[in-house]
Amino acid sequence: MFDIASGDYGFVNGCLGMYQRFANSIGASKLNVCYDQATGHGTDRVIGGGVWLWGSEPMTLLDAKKIIIWGSNPVYSTPQNWRIIKEAQRKGAKVIDIDVIYSATANKSDEFIPIVPGSDLMLALAMTNYIIGHNLINVPFMKARTTAPFLVRKDNGKMLRKSDFDSQTDPKEDDFYVWDSVANQPVLLKSGPKDVAIEGTYNVKGLDVETVFTLLKNHVKQYTVEKASELTKIPVEKIEYLARTYADSPTMVYTNYGIDHYQNGHLWAFAALVMASLTGNIGVKGAGFVGNYVMYMPLNYKGAFYTNGKAATSKIPQTIFHQVVKDQALAGKPYPIKAMLTFCSNSMSNMGQQNVWFTDILPNLDFHVVIDFELTDTARYADIVLPAAFWMEVDDLRVSYNNPYMMMQEKAIEPLYESKPPVEIFGMIARKMGLEKFFPQGVDDTYWVKMMLDTDALRKMNVTYDRLKAEKAVRVQGTSEKPYIRGEKYFLTKSAGRAQLYAENPLPRVNYGQDLSQITKKERLPYFKAPGEAWRDNPLFKKYPLVYIQEHSRYRVHSQWFNTPMLRELDPEPLAKISRKDAESRNIKTGDIVEVFNDRGRAVLKAEINDAMSPGVLSIPKGWQREQFIKGCYQELTSATSDPMAVNFAYFDCLVDVRKV
Amino acid sequence: MRYAMAIDLDRCTGCHACTVACKVENNLPNLIWWNRIITVGGESPDTPKGNFPDLKMEFLPINCQHCENPPCTAVCPVNATYKREDGIVVQDYDKCIGCRLCITACPYSGVRQFNAKKPEYAIEVAMGDDGVAPHKEKVVEKCTFCAHRLAKGLEPACIRTCQNLARFFGDIDDPQSEVSKAIKGRRYVKLLDHKGTKPAVFYLT
Numbered sequence: 001m002f003d004i005a006s007g008d009y010g011f012v013n014g015c016l017g018m019y020q021r022f023a024n025s026i027g028a029s030k031l032n033v034c035y036d037q038a039t040g041h042g043t044d045r046v047i048g049g050g051v052w053l054w055g056s057e058p059m060t061l062l063d064a065k066k067i068i069i070w071g072s073n074p075v076y077s078t079p080q081n082w083r084i085i086k087e088a089q090r091k092g093a094k095v096i097d098i099d100v101i102y103s104a105t106a107n108k109s110d111e112f113i114p115i116v117p118g119s120d121l122m123l124a125l126a127m128t129n130y131i132i133g134h135n136l137i138n139v140p141f142m143k144a145r146t147t148a149p150f151l152v153r154k155d156n157g158k159m160l161r162k163s164d165f166d167s168q169t170d171p172k173e174d175d176f177y178v179w180d181s182v183a184n185q186p187v188l189l190k191s192g193p194k195d196v197a198i199e200g201t202y203n204v205k206g207l208d209v210e211t212v213f214t215l216l217k218n219h220v221k222q223y224t225v226e227k228a229s230e231l232t233k234i235p236v237e238k239i240e241y242l243a244r245t246y247a248d249s250p251t252m253v254y255t256n257y258g259i260d261h262y263q264n265g266h267l268w269a270f271a272a273l274v275m276a277s278l279t280g281n282i283g284v285k286g287a288g289f290v291g292n293y294v295m296y297m298p299l300n301y302k303g304a305f306y307t308n309g310k311a312a313t314s315k316i317p318q319t320i321f322h323q324v325v326k327d328q329a330l331a332g333k334p335y336p337i338k339a340m341l342t343f344c345s346n347s348m349s350n351m352g353q354q355n356v357w358f359t360d361i362l363p364n365l366d367f368h369v370v371i372d373f374e375l376t377d378t379a380r381y382a383d384i385v386l387p388a389a390f391w392m393e394v395d396d397l398r399v400s401y402n403n404p405y406m407m408m409q410e411k412a413i414e415p416l417y418e419s420k421p422p423v424e425i426f427g428m429i430a431r432k433m434g435l436e437k438f439f440p441q442g443v444d445d446t447y448w449v450k451m452m453l454d455t456d457a458l459r460k461m462n463v464t465y466d467r468l469k470a471e472k473a474v475r476v477q478g479t480s481e482k483p484y485i486r487g488e489k490y491f492l493t494k495s496a497g498r499a500q501l502y503a504e505n506p507l508p509r510v511n512y513g514q515d516l517s518q519i520t521k522k523e524r525l526p527y528f529k530a531p532g533e534a535w536r537d538n539p540l541f542k543k544y545p546l547v548y549i550q551e552h553s554r555y556r557v558h559s560q561w562f563n564t565p566m567l568r569e570l571d572p573e574p575l576a577k578i579s580r581k582d583a584e585s586r587n588i589k590t591g592d593i594v595e596v597f598n599d600r601g602r603a604v605l606k607a608e609i610n611d612a613m614s615p616g617v618l619s620i621p622k623g624w625q626r627e628q629f630i631k632g633c634y635q636e637l638t639s640a641t642s643d644p645m646a647v648n649f650a651y652f653d654c655l656v657d658v659r660k661v
Numbered sequence: 662m663r664y665a666m667a668i669d670l671d672r673c674t675g676c677h678a679c680t681v682a683c684k685v686e687n688n689l690p691n692l693i694w695w696n697r698i699i700t701v702g703g704e705s706p707d708t709p710k711g712n713f714p715d716l717k718m719e720f721l722p723i724n725c726q727h728c729e730n731p732p733c734t735a736v737c738p739v740n741a742t743y744k745r746e747d748g749i750v751v752q753d754y755d756k757c758i759g760c761r762l763c764i765t766a767c768p769y770s771g772v773r774q775f776n777a778k779k780p781e782y783a784i785e786v787a788m789g790d791d792g793v794a795p796h797k798e799k800v801v802e803k804c805t806f807c808a809h810r811l812a813k814g815l816e817p818a819c820i821r822t823c824q825n826l827a828r829f830f831g832d833i834d835d836p837q838s839e840v841s842k843a844i845k846g847r848r849y850v851k852l853l854d855h856k857g858t859k860p861a862v863f864y865l866t
Contacts, residue, residue, distance in 0.1 A: 082825070
């Protein structure tokens with residue numbers, strides 16, 4: 001089993017690189033990563049593009065008049081984007097921050113709106129209902145760029161298509177029916193009706209249908225601002241103000257993976273993008289979603305990685321990995337896993353519910369190898385640790401996150417001590433396994449960089465090795481005058497490139513045999529699902545009354561840089577950040593040693609009374625390693641339970657209590 | 662010709678890129694920081710003051726203020742610290758006898774730091790620029806405005822590294838300098854101005 005995450009995005013020596021060539025050559029499986037997947041799973045329902053292609057280029061923030069930062073702390077987590085938000089603010093954009101804590105971003109925003117953890121979904125649904133109810137929708141946009149006018153069959157919930165009446169229809173030629181409001185009759189979309197109805201219930205050749213928008217409108221009526229106010233603790237007037245502010249387009253939403261970390265995270269993203277589509281706040285200048293901007297580039301994936309014709313993959317998500325290893329079975333069928341190679345990943349530290357490593361994973365693996373440049377928790381418990389050369393010791397190729405450049409990474413020094421470039425480590429192992437034809441001796445990083453760049457599509461874009469070598473960074477999307485707007489021309493959907501307000505056939509992000517029978521129909525529209533654990537109606541709330549979040553730290557990227565000495569002078573040890581109210585009621589003072597605990601585990605560490613914490617919320621910034629705690633670890637407390645659709649670690653969907661020790 | 666620095670407090674997020682850049686550029690020993698960031702807010706770093714959600718927090722980066730009337734130079738018995746014509750207050754480790762009168766005299770607590778023992782470093786390889794004077798035991802040291810970089814026509818290390826574009830540097834007598842342009846039209850404060858030190862660091866508010 002290959003266990004790979006996001007520790008390095010290099011196309012040669014990183015998680016996007018030649019390990020795939022090695023894994024495919026030996027026929028290995030790969031764990032399905034369950035970090036930060038829910039936001040994109042929700043956006044994919046509406047605008048397509050899979051889990052990653054939802055954000056616009058951050059420079060588009062400069063065109064926004066309003067920016068709602070929702071469940072994100074860019075000052076800490078994406079400072080390279082914060083300065084753009086700041087510049088937009090300086091130019092007059094209003095910045096509103098919605099969060100469960102008063103973050104450094106809240107501090108710099110024009111307005112801070114605190115919210116109950118995990119209730120963001122209800123806020124989005126109620127705002128949507130208010131926007132529809134007060135006719136703040138953008139009808140021309142809905143008609144032209146969304147599925148609002150599409151017709152849905154009442155008998156089976158499917159969109160009405162040409163093939164419903166003509167079984168000979170070539171699937172490629174199939175088309176959607178809409179209601180021509182001029183001719184007052186159903187027509188195919190491609191026939192180009194002058195005007196279409198977005199509301200109404202009709203009968204088409206004996207089939208009862210209604211428009212997608214009518215369906216949505218009736219569905220969200222249950223989500224009143226009063227109900228939302230009760231759950232979010234945001235005053236009714238404030239929710240109404242937010243809805244009006246948002247609908248007055250263009251408005252940008254800045255988000256990342258805070259809301260993602262609850263079991264209802266994908267539904268929030270689904271709801272937020274539906275709301276954007278109703279108000280014309282997507283795919284246009286000054287509006288959309290920013291936070292994680294990823295580019296797909298036509299590199300030579302097939303030629304470089306698919307040595308045996310296919311990609312290493314598996315149906316095993318990280319969230320159930322411990323169970324599969326323990327049972328050596330998946331969905332009742334034998335699935336032996338005896339050896340694991342971890343690369344670009346500190347899995348033990350980053351996967352939820354850490355104690356399953358001690359009870360289920362490590363005792364049932366015969367052999368575990370870790371390739372890393374830091375001695376992480378995962379590495380400390382491995383059988384063999386192979387020291388990887390650091391980024392500055394290898395040549396590589398990068399397609400940036402959050403900026404529109406492809407970059408040549410050139411090493412500053414040769415690898416120190418015993419460390420080697422990962423591609424060389426894989427090559428050495430591969431050659432011992434008789435795979436010299438895939439990993440020839442004596443080639444350097446440049447050989448692999450050139451292999452990745454060897455496609456006609458890149459040559460057509462004038463992205464070549466020589467150009468990258470000369471310019472170091474090449475803009476490959478948008479221009480400085482016209483930064484890249486996601487979905488400006490069309491969305492990556494199968495609904496004629498329109499934003500989908502209705503997911504006809506909602507599929508799980510990864511199907512490992514989970515039971516979806518009770519939710520598939522529900523998931524066609526965004527609906528309110530309470531967080532799985534961190535919710536006041538949960539009986540466990542009486543025992544563990546604090547919602548536990550693990551903020552992104554200023555000084556680490558997940559767990560990376562946990563042992564950088566200079567940073568430890570600034571930020572020497574883990575802290576449990578507790579609201580003044582919760583600390584006082586437990587007689588806890590700053591500097592006291594406390595135990596944060598629940599039924600899954602504990603962390604013993606120093607407490608800090610922190611007025612940024614909303615009462616009822618406790619935070620231990622993530623990324624600290626086990627040896628840095630007095631006992632336990634921040635990740636022992638979290639849960640591996642995931643939403644069956646998003647299949648994502650819901651780290652913040654977690655209840656704890658804290659006591660002085 | 663007088664060097665000055667401006668720091669835009671509205672843009673500063675307390676990210677510490679400047680303090681780390683300073684530490685690397687000048688190969689500062691363990692626990693020595695010539696440039697620090699103070700949180701103006703709660704009791705601990707990075708915490709706000711007030712009652713949730715009505716809170717306030719501000720970040721204040723502090724390095725040697727390179728005063729026009731530096732109290733430190735007046736008290737130094739051996740002329741180890743003195744003011745250059747371009748406004749930089751320098752510290753000569755060879756002359757310094759470690760009496761720390763300058764630390765007592767300086768109203769900006771912490772900008773002058775004393776190497777009580779033989780300097781120790783986290784890694785065995787020296788970092789930063791080799792034009793930086795080697796650190797010594799039992800002497801006082803502090804921000805030099807990166808005089809070694811200025812000599813090469815470069816800005817101090819903390820300026821260019823600021824990801825929030827909050828730090829500016831240059832000749833305050835030249836209206837075209839970055840620092841003069843940054844200050845123009847802006848309100849600013851100087852720390853402990855009433856003490857008559859006339860600092861060269863402008864805090865834009």
